[in-house]
Amino acid sequence: MSQDSLKGRAVTLLEHAGIQLDGPSPTDMHVHDDRLYARVFAHGSLGLGESYMDGWWDAEDLPGMFTLLLRSRLDNELKTLDTLLAHLKARFINLQRGENAFEIGKAHYDLGNDLFQAMLGKRLVYSCGYWAEADNLDDAQVAKLDLICRKLQLKPGQRVLDIGCGWGEALKYATETYGVEGVGITVSQEQAEFSRALCHGLPVEIRLMDYRELDEPFDAIFSIGMFEHVGALNYRTYFEVARRCLREDGLFLLHTIGSNGAPSRPDPWIEKYIFPNSMIPAAAQVAAALQDLFVVEDWHNFGTDYDRTLTAWRANIDAAWPQLRERYDERFRRMWCFYLAVSTAVFRSRRDQLWQLTLSPHGVPGGLRVPR
Numbered sequence: 001m002s003q004d005s006l007k008g009r010a011v012t013l014l015e016h017a018g019i020q021l022d023g024p025s026p027t028d029m030h031v032h033d034d035r036l037y038a039r040v041f042a043h044g045s046l047g048l049g050e051s052y053m054d055g056w057w058d059a060e061d062l063p064g065m066f067t068l069l070l071r072s073r074l075d076n077e078l079k080t081l082d083t084l085l086a087h088l089k090a091r092f093i094n095l096q097r098g099e100n101a102f103e104i105g106k107a108h109y110d111l112g113n114d115l116f117q118a119m120l121g122k123r124l125v126y127s128c129g130y131w132a133e134a135d136n137l138d139d140a141q142v143a144k145l146d147l148i149c150r151k152l153q154l155k156p157g158q159r160v161l162d163i164g165c166g167w168g169e170a171l172k173y174a175t176e177t178y179g180v181e182g183v184g185i186t187v188s189q190e191q192a193e194f195s196r197a198l199c200h201g202l203p204v205e206i207r208l209m210d211y212r213e214l215d216e217p218f219d220a221i222f223s224i225g226m227f228e229h230v231g232a233l234n235y236r237t238y239f240e241v242a243r244r245c246l247r248e249d250g251l252f253l254l255h256t257i258g259s260n261g262a263p264s265r266p267d268p269w270i271e272k273y274i275f276p277n278s279m280i281p282a283a284a285q286v287a288a289a290l291q292d293l294f295v296v297e298d299w300h301n302f303g304t305d306y307d308r309t310l311t312a313w314r315a316n317i318d319a320a321w322p323q324l325r326e327r328y329d330e331r332f333r334r335m336w337c338f339y340l341a342v343s344t345a346v347f348r349s350r351r352d353q354l355w356q357l358t359l360s361p362h363g364v365p366g367g368l369r370v371p372r
Helices: 003-016 036-053 062-071 074-078 081-092 098-109 113-120 137-151 169-178 189-198 232-245 268-273 283-289 305-324 330-348
Strands: 159-163 181-186 204-208 218-224 246-258 295-301 353-360
Touching (some): 003 036, 003 074, 036 268, 036 330, 062 305, 062 330, 137 169, 137 246, 159 169, 169 181, 169 189, 189 204, 218 232, 232 246, 246 283
Parallel strands (some): 159 218, 181 204, 218 246
Antiparallel strands (some): 295 353
């Protein structure tokens, strides 16, 4: 197909989504290199993302443009061989076992604490904030951490496990505010070292380890933004580990991105550049994996709060870029902006959700009034 024909097809598809080529709207696409069309139709999202990183096109309101694309389901027109291969790889190969379990730490979370400190705000919490009563990122993250502690009914002296502890902020908050002691595990060397320094002097132990190695009792367990890295072939094992580590009268809170539709296919661009070996769970997959292991006391969805969280992260990155550019080049900046913009659009369009599941081993006698 000729370049003009490909451009014509692109124009037609974009108009269906309410987007013009070189139009006046902030959500319109401005093309700087006509090789873009062949690249996108050959490689789908991978070609679109890489061409943006290479400076072949721009949009003034990138999250807004992607929101229009997703709401119109235009991404379904760009399923390519790259998409199929990513799906088959995730479905039939256990990408999260053994040494592969640590790949996400090396590829993403070990990029540099300076990047995440600039982006995430006062607290290094790399997950959705809770904006019910907050009007800024820092307050939203504290509200989220406190909500988790209240849902778990934490009490002084309890022993708490954080599966995927990140930079240790949740355990620090729980120990300082609710008087518990804790163990946190991570597959990121950078995060482990930072967490140990952050929690120095507190009754907190940070371990660099895979969750499957855990086999010891805890009064409560939480896992915040880690389940997305578990993989469908390991969901059942993940819940079995949590169950064997949770005391009979304990509670487990799972905080995860999720999809209400069919099990999602890994996006080739996200898989290559941002989160290797990761997968968004579907509601049906989660329900099946915890069957006969836990009672679902509460299933809380506040996915729209991720739009505000990601928008705040992008503003922080933009503000800090004059300092960050000494370490990260322009192609990395465009990659990171593309990642944040697509993620914002996914939640703004309600394609993905943010769930907090509160689980008990046998059902709390008389029921559990879960706070909001």
